[in-house]
Amino acid sequence: MAIALAMPLVLLLLLPVTQASAQEQQQQQPPWQVVRPGCRDKCGNITIPYPFGIGAGCFRDDGRGGFQLECNDTRSTPRLTVTGYGIRITGLSVATSEARAHLKATRRCYDSKGRLVSQSGATFVPLVGSHYLFSQARNRLVTLGCSSLGYFIDVLGYYVSGCMAVCRPQQFTTPGSCTGVACCQSAIPPAVDYYEPFLLDFTKEHRDRDIAFYSNKTTCRYVFLVETKWLSTRYTGDSEYLNWTKDFSVPVILDWAVRNVGSCSAARRNSTDYACQSTLSDCIDSGDGHGYRCNCSKGYEGNPYLQDGCKDIDECKRKEEQSCYGICTNTLGSHTCQCPPGTSGDAMTENGCLPKDNFTLALKVVTGVSVGVFLPFFMSFWLYLGLQKRRLIRTKQKFFELNGGVFLQQQIRNYSDTSKGGGGFKIFTKEELEKATNNFAAGRVLGHGGHGIVYKGVLEDKTVVAVKKSKTTEEVPTKEFAREMFILSQINHKNVVKLLGCCLEVEVPMLVYEFVSNGTLYHYIHGSRGLDSDTGFNTCLRIAVEAAEALAYMHSSASPPILHGDVKTANILLDDKLTAKVSDFGASKLAPTDEAKMATLVQGTCGYLDPEYLMTCRLTDKSDVYSFGVVLLELLTRKKALYFDGPEEDRSLVLCFMMAVKVGQHQDLLDSQVRDEMTIEALEEITHLVMRCLNMSGEERPTMKEVAERLEMLRRYHNHPWAQADANPEEEQSLLAMEPHNVNYKFTQDCVLDFEASSTYSYSL
Known part of the structure; x- marks a missing residue:
């Protein structure tokens, strides 16, 4: 397939366009600017709008192919093609971001004995690396003739889309649409940038065994990608198309866009x-x-x-598009339509402007009676609205008090009196957050989580924030909830998402956080952005250090200590400099001084949950350590914590890694970039740290402070010039500030899950 891509791409042999298509292309030059000054604007009857262009400096050059065009004027009808791709363009549109071309149908013809006698058609049409894609909405794959399966593949040779056309005996065949008898069609998926068609015929053995697939067969069979409009207007299902043996071409629509960046x-x-x-x-x-x-x-x-390419539309000159039967006045970006002086009514409807009548005595009487009748109704309506407004105010006040608003206001006031700042924490109204999020519009959704939906909001002072609208909340005492909110707002760490405020006048309080612009660590590891291809391991290690320091701060420096309870890559956000910020305290708990209060309902995410927490329902700081160990493992292996599609023994990343460590093959699971960039000693050190974090016994796990310190040592060692040279073991151990570890770990049921003989423990709530 790679050889095919390197071949010259003279693939779209086009027949002359139909008379209707030619008429569509014979358009006059638009009144607005089309091309850059000094550049050619037409090739024959085809207008060439920028970013397309012919010649240096006349097209957009952003590193991807497709915008540079060539015009062959030596032919009787000038031919416009895409430079480097051999694709002939017969129409371009800036308004719809579409290009039109004609594709020759793939044909295979057989004699009466079923032997292939001739074939023709395009072999493949690659758009890889260009600004073009085959339009999913405007095209269909069609198989014509029977019996045959037509399909096309992608650049890797995998099946993309196809359909099978089967004929019936002639006495039962009636003209109709392309629904499977003699003609079938199938939709194509989005983002198709490669087209290589094939026709698959039934073998003689199969035909003899089942006449359903071989009745009234046709001499030639075709497969082609075609514009849906052509199929609905040109194909009628009559015998004319079934008896075709000649080559023909059909129109195909290409979607184009600026694709050197994602959005x-x-x-x-x-x-x-x-x-x-x-x-x-x-x-x-x-x-x-x-x-x-x-x-x-x-x-x-x-x-x-x-x-200055966009010009104002003079709607008043386009009467066929604007229904104005009065005085039309053009304005920038719009227009006004008013009735002539001395008349009134609706100037947008024909005969809608009527002469103004004098306010006669009869009209005054009618008006007076109407006011006398309807005034009580209006008064009652306004009274009803007033009562509803008062009820709404009382409801808001009720929720505000139930959610601890009074207590929280007192805490903020006391803090302001002592620190003269208030910590920046604010109690927002429901209206403020609705305005900031455009009434919680779907287009403002940043993400969905187990605890609610997060929206992007812009406050009146232009501050961009993230508003978390929770689904449910635990029934905690009013003062306890307000106390937790206030303490969480006082967290001031560069690697922790700042809690800016809350809204308490709704049934379930809404929280307002600082906005972090660059998504989650999960998307950078597993998503389309590709941490493994764009970012070195040193950056990954720095992110791990920053996240560990944030958790260590909450465990050791916050007063009282704070337990996160749902540490995972999806809850580690990255800003525009890829600085880690720990987020989502939906499952967080203030560490209670009373040990009896440690038991809670199990919350968190499968794959990251501490097994000891599952068994005891007691959340501790070592539960966060276990979850962070899974995050480290994701960074090292670039694999997800859970895979539900594979074999049962490979679904848990933790179990796979432990089994590999047990037999000394854990390095095979590590990402190749990690193995290439780190020394064996450093890899074993971080492996030892991961295994300590994933210990079944919480007492045997390190603290988050120790984890952060160990990772910082590893990062300094990785950045040290000595790490790039062949340092002896004593120097490396000195750089890492560690003792040599025996990586032949001993496994018992006290420290890890039992995975001998395909046996694992499972826990359920």
């Missing part, structure tokens, strides 16, 4: 490369694959990829 938010961070150059344009994330496209703002038209 609008990422594109705006680099203003010099941002494609939406017009100030009157909007950026829209691509609906097919990653990338983005630009549109002129409402009320404007033109080319948003050029400076």
Whole structure:
């Protein structure tokens, strides 16, 4: 397949376009700017809008292919192609971000004995590395003729989409749509950038055994990717298409977008490369694959990829589009439509403007009677609204008091009197958070968790925050909840997400945190951003150190100590500098001084839960240590904590790692980048630290402070020039500040799960 990609891509042999398509292309030059100054704007009848262009400096060059075009004027009909891809373009649209081309159908023809006599058609159409994708919404894969299975594969040779066309005896066949008899169609998935079609025919043995797949067979069979509109308007299901033996081509729609970055938010961070150059344009994330496209703002038209490319639409000159039967006045981005002087009514409807009538005596009488009748109803309605408003205020006050608002206000007031600052913690109203989140719009959702939904909000002072709208809350005493909220708000650590405030006038309190812009550690390890390909292990180790220091701070330096209770990669956020910030205190607990209060309902995430916590329902600081050990293991192996698709013995990352350590093969589970960048001694040291964190006995685990110190030593050793040289064991042990470890660990049921003979302990709540 790699050899095929390297071949010249002269793959789309196009027949002359139909008369209807030619008429669509014969458009006049738009009144707004299309191309950069000094650049060619047409190839034959095809308009070439920027970011496309012919010649140096006339197209957008961002490292991906597709925007540079070539025009062959030596033919009777000029031919427009994509440079380096051999794709012939027959139409381009900035408004819809689509390109039109024609693709030759793949054909195979047989004689009466079922022997292949001829075949033709495109072999493959690669768009890999370009700005184009085959449109999922506008195209269908079609198999024509019978009996045959038509399908296409991706660049790796895997099946993508296909369908089977089967014929019936002629006396039972009636013209119809492409539904499987003689013609079938199938949708294609999104983000398809490679097309290689195939036709699979039934063997003679199969045909002789089952006539259902071999009745009224056709001489030739076709498979092709085609625009859905062509299929619905051109194919009628009659014998004309079934008797075809010639080659033909069909239109295909390509979605194009600026794809050198993944989304609008990422594109705006680099203003010099941002494609939406017009100030009157909007950026829209691509609906097919990653990338983005630009549109002129409402009320404007033109080319948003050029400076000053979007111009105001004079709606008053487009009467066929705007129904204004009065006086139309154009405004920037809009227009007004008013009735002529001396008339009134609806100027947007025909005959809607009527002459103004004098307020006659009869009309005055009618108006007076109407007011006398309806005034009591209006008074009753306003009284009802007033009562509803008072009821709403009382409800808010009730929830505020039940959620400890009075107590929390007193705590904030006392703190302000002593520190003269209040710590920045604020009690928000429900209206403030609704306005900040656009009434909790779906487009503002940052993520879903086990404890609620997190929304992005913008406060009146333009501060960007994360608003957590919880689903449920534990029934804790009012003062206890308010006390926990206030203490959590006083956490001041660079690696802990700051709690800025809360809203208590709702049934379930809402929490307001600082906004962290770069997603979670989970997405950087396992998601599309790809920590394993973009970021060195040194950064991973630094993130682990920062997260460990944050947990150590909560365990050892906070007063009273705070237990997180749900440590996992999804709860470690990263800012724009990839600085770790521990978040989501939905399962957090203030460490109680009374040991009898340690027993709680088990909360947390499967794969990270402390087995001792599962058995005893007692959350301790060592429970966070165990969960952090799983996080370290994810960083080392780049594997998820749980896999439900594989064999049962491979579903738990912890068990797989322990089994590998037991037989001395744990390095095979480590990520190749980790093995390449760290010495054997450092790897064994961090392996030893992970095994201590994952010990079944909480007493045998290290404290988070010790874990943070050990990881910091490892990081300094990894960054030290000696680590890049061939240091002797004594020097390495001195750098790591450690004693040599015996990595032949002894396993007992007291410290790890029993995985002998495929036996494991399981716990249920």
